[in-house]
Amino acid sequence: MPRLRLAESSLLFVGLAFCTRVAGALSGPAQAPISTPSIFAPVSRPAVVIDAYAWLVVAVCGVIFVLVAGLLCFALLRFRLRGDDDGREPPQVYGSNPLELAWTLIPLITVFLLSLVSIRVVGELQLETRPPDWMPVTVVGHQWWWELHYPELGITTANELHVPVSDPASPRPTFLNLQSQDVIHSFWIPQLAGKMDVVPGRQNHVWVEPARTGVYVGQCAEYCGTQHANMLLRVVVHTPEDFERWARGQQRQAVSEASVAEGRDLFLRTACVSCHTVRGTPAAGRVGPDLTHLMSRATLGAGALRNDAANLNAWIQSPDHFKPGVHMPAMGLQDAEINLVAGFLATLK
Amino acid sequence: MSSADLPLHASVEVPPAISWTDRLHGWVATVDHKRLGVLYVASGLVFLLVGGSQASMMRMQLFYAGNDLLSPEVFNRFFTVHGTSMVFFVGMPLVIGIANYLLPLMIGARDMAFPRLNAWGFWMFLFGALLFYFSYVGADGLYGAGTAPDVGWFAYSPLTGKAFSRGNSTDYWVLGILVAGFGSISAAINMIATTLTMRCRGMTLGRMPLFVWMMLVVSWLILVAMGPLTAAQVMLLFDRFLGAHFFDTQAGGDAVLWQHFFWFFGHPEVYILIIPGFAYASEIIPVFSRKVIFGYPVMVAATCAIGLLSLGVWAHHMFVVGLGKGVTSWFVVATMLVGVPTGIKIFNWIGTIYGGKLHFRVPMLFCTAFLFQFLIAGLTGIMLAAAPFDWQLSDSYFVVAHFHYVLIGGLVFTIFAAIYYWFPKVTGRMLSERLGRWHFWLFVVGFQLTFTTMHAQGLLGMPRRIYTYSADRNWEIWNQITTTGVLFQALGIAVFVCAIFHALRRGEPAGDDPWNAWTLEWSTSSPPPEYNFAEEPEVKSRRPLWDLKHPDDPDWRHE
Ligand SMILES: [Cu+2]
Ligand SMILES: [Cu+2]
Numbered sequence: 001m002p003r004l005r006l007a008e009s010s011l012l013f014v015g016l017a018f019c020t021r022v023a024g025a026l027s028g029p030a031q032a033p034i035s036t037p038s039i040f041a042p043v044s045r046p047a048v049v050i051d052a053y054a055w056l057v058v059a060v061c062g063v064i065f066v067l068v069a070g071l072l073c074f075a076l077l078r079f080r081l082r083g084d085d086d087g088r089e090p091p092q093v094y095g096s097n098p099l100e101l102a103w104t105l106i107p108l109i110t111v112f113l114l115s116l117v118s119i120r121v122v123g124e125l126q127l128e129t130r131p132p133d134w135m136p137v138t139v140v141g142h143q144w145w146w147e148l149h150y151p152e153l154g155i156t157t158a159n160e161l162h163v164p165v166s167d168p169a170s171p172r173p174t175f176l177n178l179q180s181q182d183v184i185h186s187f188w189i190p191q192l193a194g195k196m197d198v199v200p201g202r203q204n205h206v207w208v209e210p211a212r213t214g215v216y217v218g219q220c221a222e223y224c225g226t227q228h229a230n231m232l233l234r235v236v237v238h239t240p241e242d243f244e245r246w247a248r249g250q251q252r253q254a255v256s257e258a259s260v261a262e263g264r265d266l267f268l269r270t271a272c273v274s275c276h277t278v279r280g281t282p283a284a285g286r287v288g289p290d291l292t293h294l295m296s297r298a299t300l301g302a303g304a305l306r307n308d309a310a311n312l313n314a315w316i317q318s319p320d321h322f323k324p325g326v327h328m329p330a331m332g333l334q335d336a337e338i339n340l341v342a343g344f345l346a347t348l349k
Numbered sequence: 350m351s352s353a354d355l356p357l358h359a360s361v362e363v364p365p366a367i368s369w370t371d372r373l374h375g376w377v378a379t380v381d382h383k384r385l386g387v388l389y390v391a392s393g394l395v396f397l398l399v400g401g402s403q404a405s406m407m408r409m410q411l412f413y414a415g416n417d418l419l420s421p422e423v424f425n426r427f428f429t430v431h432g433t434s435m436v437f438f439v440g441m442p443l444v445i446g447i448a449n450y451l452l453p454l455m456i457g458a459r460d461m462a463f464p465r466l467n468a469w470g471f472w473m474f475l476f477g478a479l480l481f482y483f484s485y486v487g488a489d490g491l492y493g494a495g496t497a498p499d500v501g502w503f504a505y506s507p508l509t510g511k512a513f514s515r516g517n518s519t520d521y522w523v524l525g526i527l528v529a530g531f532g533s534i535s536a537a538i539n540m541i542a543t544t545l546t547m548r549c550r551g552m553t554l555g556r557m558p559l560f561v562w563m564m565l566v567v568s569w570l571i572l573v574a575m576g577p578l579t580a581a582q583v584m585l586l587f588d589r590f591l592g593a594h595f596f597d598t599q600a601g602g603d604a605v606l607w608q609h610f611f612w613f614f615g616h617p618e619v620y621i622l623i624i625p626g627f628a629y630a631s632e633i634i635p636v637f638s639r640k641v642i643f644g645y646p647v648m649v650a651a652t653c654a655i656g657l658l659s660l661g662v663w664a665h666h667m668f669v670v671g672l673g674k675g676v677t678s679w680f681v682v683a684t685m686l687v688g689v690p691t692g693i694k695i696f697n698w699i700g701t702i703y704g705g706k707l708h709f710r711v712p713m714l715f716c717t718a719f720l721f722q723f724l725i726a727g728l729t730g731i732m733l734a735a736a737p738f739d740w741q742l743s744d745s746y747f748v749v750a751h752f753h754y755v756l757i758g759g760l761v762f763t764i765f766a767a768i769y770y771w772f773p774k775v776t777g778r779m780l781s782e783r784l785g786r787w788h789f790w791l792f793v794v795g796f797q798l799t800f801t802t803m804h805a806q807g808l809l810g811m812p813r814r815i816y817t818y819s820a821d822r823n824w825e826i827w828n829q830i831t832t833t834g835v836l837f838q839a840l841g842i843a844v845f846v847c848a849i850f851h852a853l854r855r856g857e858p859a860g861d862d863p864w865n866a867w868t869l870e871w872s873t874s875s876p877p878p879e880y881n882f883a884e885e886p887e888v889k890s891r892r893p894l895w896d897l898k899h900p901d902d903p904d905w906r907h908e
Contacts, residue, residue: 036823037810039741047741054738061728068724072699076717079638080707089899090706094907095644095697103696104689111685114735118685119678121737126674143513183508184604186669186744190810194740197670199605200507200598204671217822221669221744221812223501225508226421229815303819324421 035217037190043237044166044210045173046125046193053121060114125194127207130175134207137161138177141185141198141220143327144227145289145302155250156277158289159302161235164243166209172240173209183225189218189235197222210237219303226325232303246296253280254292254348263344266337275328278348288328294348301326313342380464381879382449385471387775389446390768392475393439398842400434403427405839408799408832414820424816425499426518430482432502433522436618437529438478440756443764444625445470445536448564451771452540454870454877455558457549457886462542466535473532481525484518498522501814503615504585506596506607511589520589523582530575537571540564549869550887556908558868558891559642562649563628566656567621573660574617581610605670612663620659623755624652626723626763627694630716633763633770634698636866637713638705641904644697645891651690651697658687668739677736684734691727695720710864711785715766718793722758726751729804747807753800765792765845772849773863777875778856784848788841795837802830867892 042048130136139161140147148157166172178187180200187206188195196206210216220231238246256264267273268282275287283291300307300315304323314321316338319328333341367375376384407427410419419427449467453460461467484497498518500509509519544565548557557565585607587593594600596607635642642648664672664680672680698720707713729751733739742748765788772780805827811818818824862871871894873882890896890904 035819035821039808039810050737050741053735054732054741057732057735057738061731065724065728068695068699069721072702072720072724075699075703076707079702079705080709085706089639090704092641092902092904092907093643093700093704094641095647095700099696099700100644100647100693103693107689107692111682111689114731115678115682115685118681118735118737122677122681123674125737125740126677128673183513184505186812188744188810188812190741194737195669195743196740199670201601201604202671218810219812219815223425223505223508223744223814225513226425226499228425228812229421229817 037217039190042191043212043214043216044192044208046207046209047191048211049121049125050194053117056117057114060110064110127175127205130205131173134173134175135163136175136177137163138179139187139198141178141180141182141187141224143182143225144220144231144323146231146233147181147289150247153247153251155247156290157250157293158297159233159299160297161233162243162246163208163210163235163237164240165213165237166211170240171209173207175207176205178204178206184222185220185224185231186222187218187233188221189216189233191216192218192235195221208235210235213237213239213242215298217303227323230302230304230323232299234298234303249296249349250293252293254278255280257347260340260344260347263340263342267341267344270331270333270341272331272341291345291348294345296349309342309346312345313338316342316345380460380468382453382461382464382467383775383877383879383881385467386446386448386450388471389442389449389474392478393442393446396434396438396442396478400431400439401839401842403431403434405835407431408828408835410816411818411828412832414818414822414825416817419816421816422496422499425814426497428814429498429501429522433481433498433526434478435756436502436622437526438474438481440622440760441529441533442474444567444622444760445474445533447629447764447767447771448540448560448567448625449536450775451870452543452561452564453547454774454873454881455561455868456544456547456552457869457882457888458543458547459881461539462547463539467539470532470535470539473535474529477525477527477529477532480528481521484521484525487517487521503611504607505611506585506588506604507598507602509585509589509607510597510599512597512599520586523585527579527582530579533571534575537568537575540568541572544568549882549885552888555646556888556891559631559645559648559652560628560868563624563631563652566652567624567628570617570621570624570656570659574614574621577610578614581607581614584610605667608667608670609663612666613660615666616663617659619752619755620655623759624655626719626760627652629763629767629770630698630719632868633712633716633766635701636770636864637708637710637716638702639708640701640705641892641895642697643700643703647693648697651693654690655687658683658690662687665734665736665739668736669743681734681736685731688727688731688734695724695727710769711780711782711789712766712770712864714786714789715762715769718789718796719759719762719766722754722762722796726754726758729754742807744812745807746803746805746811746813749813750800750803750807753803757796757800762792762796765789770864771870772852773859774870774875774877776853776856777859778852779859779863780848780852780856784844784851788844788848790841791837791844792841795834795839795841798834798837799831800834802827802834806831862894865898867895869893 040051042051136151138149138151146159148161163174164172178196178198180198182200185198186195187198192208192210193206196204198204214237216235218233220228273283273285275285277284277286277290277292279292297307299305300311301319301323305311305315318330319326320330379385406419407424410416410424496516496518498521500514500519500522504522507513544561584595588595588597594602596602596604598604631642631648662680662684664676665684668677733742733748733751769780769785806824809824811824859875861875869886872886890908892904896903896905
């Protein structure tokens with residue numbers, strides 16, 4: 001019976017690590033979003049280093065597990081009470097100093113070596129200041145969405161971080177300053193970097209240097225209130241050319257098409273503007289996400305639903321339906337008015 | 350295994366028939382450490398059922414992607430109340446209660462050093478717990494329906510500030526734990542005083558059962574760790590009611606300060622809960638291996654080392670808060686070091702088993718599972734201690750898996766072992782071996798299904814405390830296995846409840862010493878009389894009953 005449990009747990013453990021590896025390796029073409037972000041399928045430097053280090057730790061622990069569990073299984077099977085027992089007590093052994101010394105020293109040495117490796121990796125990955133040529137991005141956590149600023153590019157957006165791919169010939173790492181507007185959140189894109197808390201009143205940092213284009217999904221990892229579950233963040237890694245194109249698009253002001261002038265006016269007359277910014281219009285609210293290029297984003301409500309015309313309508317009508325507790329109120333507009341407003345927003349590419 | 354007729358035997362009394370009001374009064378007004386122990390354990394088990402039901406509801410919610418069985422508000426309250434209950438109102442009373450019952454018996458004393466303080470401690474715990482649960486009806490005062498706290502069991506600021514947590518639910522969280530905490534502190538003082546001053550003749554510190562040693566270390570840890578928590582809670586109340594700004598980041602307070610306070614308590618708390626598990630295992634494994642514990646002095650030293658080290662590792666819960674390289678490295682090394690004395694214990698238990706004659710009765714079955722599960726828990730603990738690895742694992746389901754391996758795989762399994770082992774002493778009746786085996790196997794299977802798979806969700810990027818996830822994240826299948834395990838665990842618990850009622854009504858009489866054991870509690874009658882021992886026992890070794898049963902080869906010749 002103990003043998004069964006050992007087999008079961010060790011198999012599961014090994015199998016699991018293996019599966020996540022394979023899943024990572026197989027996970028689709030570059031542009032398809034990988035929505036199951038295995039930490040064992042890293043594509044960017046902190047995560048890649050962590051991955052190698054993690055496997056070392058798993059290996060050390062695995063060896064310890066096999067040895068100790070094996071010994072335990074052997075003892076349990078070998079010394080179970082036999083049918084032909086004579087009823088006498090077994091010899092009483094009170095201890096053994098050499099053995100105690102052995103199983104104190106060997107673990108001590110293991111811990112010592114593992115500590116050295118760990119300290120080295122910590123030193124390698126934790127950066128307190130931005131190296132001069134790295135692109136800075138400020139990430140502001142809000143209940144329950146992410147605000148993103150590119151100070152050098154003059155871009156403000158939300159819930160979708162765009163960065164250029166970095167290759168060894170021309171490295172283009174991104175350095176993220178993490179700030180919070182309200183409570184503690186945690187920035188976590190498993191395939192790019194380990195997590196780092198976003199703490200109000202503090203500046204934390206994390207950096208990424210993705211080696212592959214694609215879309216990588218992560219979400220807030222520190223419980224931050226009612227909608228902690230719907231605080232996703234997508235990182236889109238572009239080729240350098242695509243990144244320039246994206247940045248130029250984001251730098252533009254919103255262009256107003258005449259066909260949606262009515263919707264635009266309605267939007268500007270409603271309280272939407274006290275919470276949202278649309279650059280190029282008087283709307284300059286800072287409570288909610290910048291909507292200037294809303295339609296360039298894949299989701300609404302920090303990943304709560306896909307961004308398309310129908311969902312946009314539904315969201316404006318009742319954000320609470322998709323994200324109960326959300327800090328955007330239903331504005332009580334008529335259906336026709338919602339269509340007009342949504343029609344306007346749908347042009348904000 | 351037949352019991353020898355022992356000279357320390359107390360005479361059996363037949364109590365006169367009494368009315369139920371007298372009996373109730375007897376329980377409410379009691380200062381007898383045994384009755385208080387039973388009260389502690391019984392209330393702990395009731396809260397275990399309550400906390401378990403909350404967990405089952407959460408698991409049902411997560412069974413399907415995008416499920417809407419529970420609203421986010423209800424879900425967030427459940428995980429807060431579940432976590433808080435399991436630590437403060439299940440773990441603590443069970444651990445303190447079992448010690449309360451056994452500690453005086455094991456050292457040959459007639460009661461705890463401060464019997465009335467003992468009763469006070471129990472009622473503080475119970476009313477603290479009830480105050481906490483009262484939030485469900487009273488958290489918004491008289492002005493509306495109540496809501497339970499929803500800030501998570503470690504209640505990170507500034508989420509607990511007035512700005513983000515309106516109403517009074519957080520205050521119930523603070524006050525409930527504060528009140529129960531006074532109970533724990535008084536219990537700790539009592540256990541230390543009892544152990545240091547009330548041991549029977551001949552019981553030097555070096556002859557105390559390991560159980561007593563370990564509870565002594567636990568008591569010290571409670572004393573050291575509970576203070577900072579209480580202080581932090583009072584500071585939080587100041588913030589919420591008196592306009593202080595300790596943790597109020599919008600007015601220059603520090604969110605991380607709370608974490609230091611909390612985890613300075615929170616990490617030792619883990620050991621406050623798991624060392625008693627070691628204590629039960631250290632009594633049960635030798636008896637069912639029919640061998641003396643291997644390396645007694647080393648076990649004592651390892652326990653003290655764990656106690657000391659556990660006070661210097663708290664920030665490993667904060668590796669992702671941005672500690673800086675130096676602090677991170679320190680806490681990596683310190684945390685990994687705890688693995689050494691913990692490993693020593695596992696090796697000594699194996700040493701005890703090795704060369705013995707293993708009787709796989711129900712208590713031993715639970716201890717066996719404990720050894721494997723605790724080994725895994727320790728190793729995933731090393732992974733979490735490895736800071737860069739922890740940057741990925743922290744706050745994910747991997748952590749949830751890890752600490753349930755510790756607290757269920759380690760503590761709850763040994764508590765079940767302890768209940769099957771000492772129930773005969775407490776009630777005079779045996780728990781059914783057959784039902785016990787059903788309980789064990791259902792629970793083991795359920796536990797593995799639930800918590801082994803949980804590691805996977807964590808590695809696949811699923812954070813803890815989310816009430817929903819979308820189907821395209823491919824977490825559903827893992828969550829379904831996890832939830833299926835809950836069913837088995839629940840069945841196991843149902844069998845356990847049946848076994849208890851069955852035993853109370855129709856259990857086989859146990860006799861004084863059903864397991865042919867060696868410590869003093871087995872020398873008196875089952876259940877023991879109010880005064881425990883008719884005359885003060887005298888011991889010459891760590892296993893006084895072994896000496897009696899084997900006058901030809903007593904222990905004191907070898908110690
Ligand atoms: Cu969050
Ligand atoms: Cu800890």
